[in-house]
Amino acid sequence: MTQKRGPFIGGNWKMNTTRDGAAALAAAVADGLHSDGPQVAIYPPFVWLHATRPPKDSRLLLGAQDCSPEKNGAHTGDVSLEMLEECGVSTVLVGHSERRHGLKEPEGRIAAKLRAVLGAGMIGVLCIGETLDEREAGETDQVNEKQLRSALEGTKIVRKDHLVVAYEPVWAIGTGKTASAGDAQAAHEKIRSVLDDLLGSDAATAIRIIYGGSMKPGNAEELMSQPDIDGGLIGGASLKAEDFLAIVDAASA
Ligand code: PGA
Numbered sequence: 001m002t003q004k005r006g007p008f009i010g011g012n013w014k015m016n017t018t019r020d021g022a023a024a025l026a027a028a029v030a031d032g033l034h035s036d037g038p039q040v041a042i043y044p045p046f047v048w049l050h051a052t053r054p055p056k057d058s059r060l061l062l063g064a065q066d067c068s069p070e071k072n073g074a075h076t077g078d079v080s081l082e083m084l085e086e087c088g089v090s091t092v093l094v095g096h097s098e099r100r101h102g103l104k105e106p107e108g109r110i111a112a113k114l115r116a117v118l119g120a121g122m123i124g125v126l127c128i129g130e131t132l133d134e135r136e137a138g139e140t141d142q143v144n145e146k147q148l149r150s151a152l153e154g155t156k157i158v159r160k161d162h163l164v165v166a167y168e169p170v171w172a173i174g175t176g177k178t179a180s181a182g183d184a185q186a187a188h189e190k191i192r193s194v195l196d197d198l199l200g201s202d203a204a205t206a207i208r209i210i211y212g213g214s215m216k217p218g219n220a221e222e223l224m225s226q227p228d229i230d231g232g233l234i235g236g237a238s239l240k241a242e243d244f245l246a247i248v249d250a251a252s253a
Helices: 019-032 046-052 081-086 107-119 132-136 140-152 181-199 201-206 217-224 241-252
Strands: 008-012 039-043 061-064 089-094 123-128 163-167 208-212 231-234
Touching: 008 089, 008 163, 008 208, 008 241, 019 039, 019 046, 019 241, 039 089, 046 061, 061 123, 081 089, 089 107, 107 123, 107 140, 123 140, 132 140, 140 181, 163 181, 181 201, 181 208, 181 217, 217 231, 217 241, 231 241
Parallel strands: 008 039, 008 231, 039 061, 061 089, 089 123, 123 163, 163 208, 208 231
Antiparallel strands: none
């Protein structure tokens, strides 16, 4: 893997775990990290953020799966960045397909969330990716470009290490089907060229583009050895500390 960009590994726990299970999983991940290696974040359910807050001396980052783009006010059920910050959160997933497609979250709202996350000085993980129909119609690159442009146009990138793009083909999420390393690399390379066009070549070189969609210990190393794949966003395999840590180790390999 190119060492120009330090890898990023995120564990997206989705709507899983009990309070005790979450605390134990977070502790096992924090304990299992070596003193160096990729940047690693966990994204537990909101209600377990307090229970999973890593110890002060840990380099494990605590993340949130979503946030409100608004500061505060009459937004029933939403959670603000200020609240998340108070829980120790320093990174947020934005536009995950289960919200973008599953809940029909509009692109404008995704862009507003990303701006808010970056404006709060946190790491924003912008999730993009095509559905199976779009892939079969040969539209993967166009879909990724459209989602990237709508989220990033007009967004000021002050810290390049605070924007992570997660390419997650929707058909690969939670299905056990993974994009081949070659197909994923081709999509990442194209995404980087769009970043170059939107933000300039320094930013395009520095911004991490990670892969998500049924990444597991058995395929992580091959995927992450591709020149434009800078880590992974892991769902199912992040719920077992041993598997998640094996993927973290594969990113260091
Ligand atoms: P998966 O989920 O690893 O279970 O496919 C990835 C994601 O949704 O981020």
